[in-house]
Amino acid sequence: MNRKEKIILVGGGGHCKACIDVIELQGKFEIAAIVDTPDKIGQTILNYPILFTDDDLPNLAEEYRNFHITVGHIKSVELRIKLFEILKSLNVQFPTIISPISYVSNHASIGEGSIVMHHALINADAKIGTNTIINSKALVEHDSVVGNFCHISTGAILNGGVIVEDNSFVGSNAVVKQEVIIPKSSFIKAGSLIK
Secondary structure (H helix, E strand, O other): OOOOEEEEEEOOOHHHHHHHHHHHHHOOEEEEEEEOOHHHOOOEEOOEEEEEOHHHHHHHHHHOOEEEEOOOOOOOOHHHHHHHHHHHHOOOEOOOEEOOOOEEOOOOEEOOOOEEOOOOEEOOOOEEOOOOEEOOOOEEOOOOEEOOOOEEOOOOEEOOOOEEOOOOEEOOOOEEOOOOEEOOOOEEOOOOEEO
16 A cells, blocks of 8 residues: 655645645645644644644755645735745645546646645646636636636636636636636636626
8 A cells, every 4th residue: 555645734724624625535645734823833724733834844845845835815815925935945846636526627737736626627728827726616618727826716617718817816606708818916706707
């Protein structure tokens, strides 16, 4: 029986819980610990301990090679970007995390550190960037491109040929008409129709 590689999760909020659920179901990694703020040390998230802070990242990078940023992206993506850049400078790996109960076309591509959550659909020739969240039940249709550090929220629909530029947030149940371009750092409210 192959031993699972260990992974460190960086961020211990609500998004972390959703990521844990996907990582457990995917079954490729063993969660070693969670990194969060000093006041959270000793707490647990779904029975996994918060043992470290951001100051520990250089030492952790010497002991572990796999990291996943589990800070969410609703109000701002800045912390996700900052943590990614810090960890990238420490030469760690960012595995792609894909729920086994999602669908990702063999003809799609997904960048490092991104996560595809339960029941998401990513169709042919879709391209997902680095450190991006494709949340539960989101649909990314054929030929769409989602940039780096984006969050496509629960139930959002990107129709064919949509481009979502870097650092953008697309809210829950938003629908983007085919071939629309969402500019960099956009914030699309939940339930919006973009055409």
